[in-house]
Amino acid sequence: MPELPEVETLARDLRATVVGRKITKATVSPDAPRLVQDMPVEVFESGLRGRRIEGVSRRGKYLMLQLDKGLWWVMHRRMSGNVLRRPVKATDEPYIRARFRLDDGNELRFVDLRKFGTMWLTDDPEPIFAGLGPEPLDEAFTDEVLRETLKKRSTAIKPVLLDQAAIAGVGNLYADEALHYAGIHPKQPAASLKNDEVAKLREGIVRALEQGLANLGSSVGNVAGEEVSLRDHVNLNGESGKNQEYLVAYGREGRPCRTCGTAIERIKLAQRSAHFCPKCQPLRRRRKRTPAKGRARRAPAG
DNA sequence: AGAGTAGCCTGTAAGC
DNA sequence: TGCTTACAGGCTACTC
Numbered sequence: 001m002p003e004l005p006e007v008e009t010l011a012r013d014l015r016a017t018v019v020g021r022k023i024t025k026a027t028v029s030p031d032a033p034r035l036v037q038d039m040p041v042e043v044f045e046s047g048l049r050g051r052r053i054e055g056v057s058r059r060g061k062y063l064m065l066q067l068d069k070g071l072w073w074v075m076h077r078r079m080s081g082n083v084l085r086r087p088v089k090a091t092d093e094p095y096i097r098a099r100f101r102l103d104d105g106n107e108l109r110f111v112d113l114r115k116f117g118t119m120w121l122t123d124d125p126e127p128i129f130a131g132l133g134p135e136p137l138d139e140a141f142t143d144e145v146l147r148e149t150l151k152k153r154s155t156a157i158k159p160v161l162l163d164q165a166a167i168a169g170v171g172n173l174y175a176d177e178a179l180h181y182a183g184i185h186p187k188q189p190a191a192s193l194k195n196d197e198v199a200k201l202r203e204g205i206v207r208a209l210e211q212g213l214a215n216l217g218s219s220v221g222n223v224a225g226e227e228v229s230l231r232d233h234v235n236l237n238g239e240s241g242k243n244q245e246y247l248v249a250y251g252r253e254g255r256p257c258r259t260c261g262t263a264i265e266r267i268k269l270a271q272r273s274a275h276f277c278p279k280c281q282p283l284r285r286r287r288k289r290t291p292a293k294g295r296a297r298r299a300p301a302g
Numbered sequence: 303a304g305a306g307t308a309g310c311c312t313g314t315a316a317g318c
Numbered sequence: 319t320g321c322t323t324a325c326a327g328g329c330t331a332c333t334c
Contacts, residue, residue: 001327034310061328078328079311095312114311116328155305164329172327271307272327 001220002077004136004169005212006233006241007061010083013236014065015056017085018102022052023067025101032097032112037120047121048073048100060132060168064125074120074128075110081117084109085236093238132168136205141167147198150190157193158186159270161205170205173218173250176275177208180249185283186267186274192284217241220251249275 002010026048028041036044048067055066063083065073075081084093088107097117098110110117120128133149134141149167153160160166161175170178179186181204184197193201212218219232219240234240244251248258253266257277266275 003328076328079326112311113313114327116311118329153304159305162328270305273325 001079001171001173002081002217002233003061003171003174003212004058004209005174005215005243006217007058007063007077007169008213009217009235009241010077011056011058011063013085014063014083017236018053018065018108019055020053022050022103023048023100024103025049026098027100028098029096032115032117034115035097035110035112035117035119037118039121044119044121047071059129059135060164061171062129070123072120072122072125074122074125076118077112078114078116078118080114080232081110081112082234082238083236084111084234084238129168131165133164133166134168136167136169136209141202141206143195143199143202146202147193147195150193150198153190155190156187156269157184157190157201158272158274160190162270162272167205169209172272173220173247174205174208174212176250177212177248178204180204180276180281181207183280185281186269186276187283211246212241212243215241215243215246218243218247218250220244220247249277251275 026045028035028045051067051069051071051073053065054068057064057066061076063075063077067073075083077083085106085108087105088101093109093111095111095113096109097112097115098119100108102108110119122128134145146167150157150160153166158175158179161170161178162172176186178201182197182200184193184201216235217233219234232240249264252264252275254263256262257264257280260277260279262277262279264275265278266273268274
């Protein structure tokens with residue numbers, strides 16, 4: 001599933017290939033009625049026609065293409081969305097939901113099996129990102145920033161990592177990886193993390209994301225034997241990422257922990273699967289304060 | 303208000 | 319073999 005590393009990989013690919021190109025035609029398939037947000041499909045299509053792509057960037061899991069005339073073409077790949085750059089004459093892949101013809105004989109194809117993907121065309125993208133937390137790979141994402149976020153959350157740490165208002169761009173896969181690197185159990189209450197654990201967690205998040213980025217993303221849903229799968233993340237050329245080979249927790253249920261050999265476990269947490277090593281990531285139970293001890297602290301015997 | 307859950311969507315795999 | 323059901327998951331909208 002596309003998370004920060006997968007979206008950033010796409011942004012880099014696009015930056016290298018489509019900046020300076022003009023969109024000559026945009027076509028959205030009628031079988032993807034939810035793809036275009038906040039405006040009629042025809043307005044979206046005609047609004048993109050003739051626009052020049054001036055830059056590509058990313059915010060959280062959102063991809064942003066800066067166009068001339070002060071416009072922004074924003075997209076979110078959600079679960080299964082991929083962008084492919086193909087010659088206009090190339091054979092169609094299945095699940096093409098939209099096409100964007102460029103002035104160099106290529107076109108961008110938005111391929112999205114599950115149809116969860118969304119796009120916007122706007123002169124002000126900021127409201128789209130209004131609810132997003134800090135970028136985890138920015139220098140501004142410090143231990144203290146993370147600590148302040150976590151101390152307000154009584155729930156388990158894993159769902160907090162998935163909350164885009166807490167940290168932008170982390171999804172289920174990289175959350176499991178980050179917690180494993182940090183040695184923290186996914187059910188550990190967020191507010192219970194000590195300072196050194198928060199520091200380890202921030203390191204784990206950065207490590208997991210940077211490794212994903214270095215390996216051009218994780219492609220975990222691909223079917224064995226299929227040359228190019230479009231069921232999961234692929235890059236602009238349709239090639240899979242390599243990071244799935246290096247995962248330490250996600251998708252490794254029953255397989256040995258790379259650190260200690262213990263079988264990786266999978267549990268359900270907040271409707272999501274969570275993978276972890278029960279030995280390297282022990283749940284630190286909050287010590288129950290006994291009534292006697294609590295009382296003793298407030299009213300020492302004497 | 304924070305937390306939990308249904309729904310969006312489709313293909314695959316498990317179960318009967 | 320063939321049908322049904324569960325599952326995968328980012329995010330929003332809704333309920334408690």
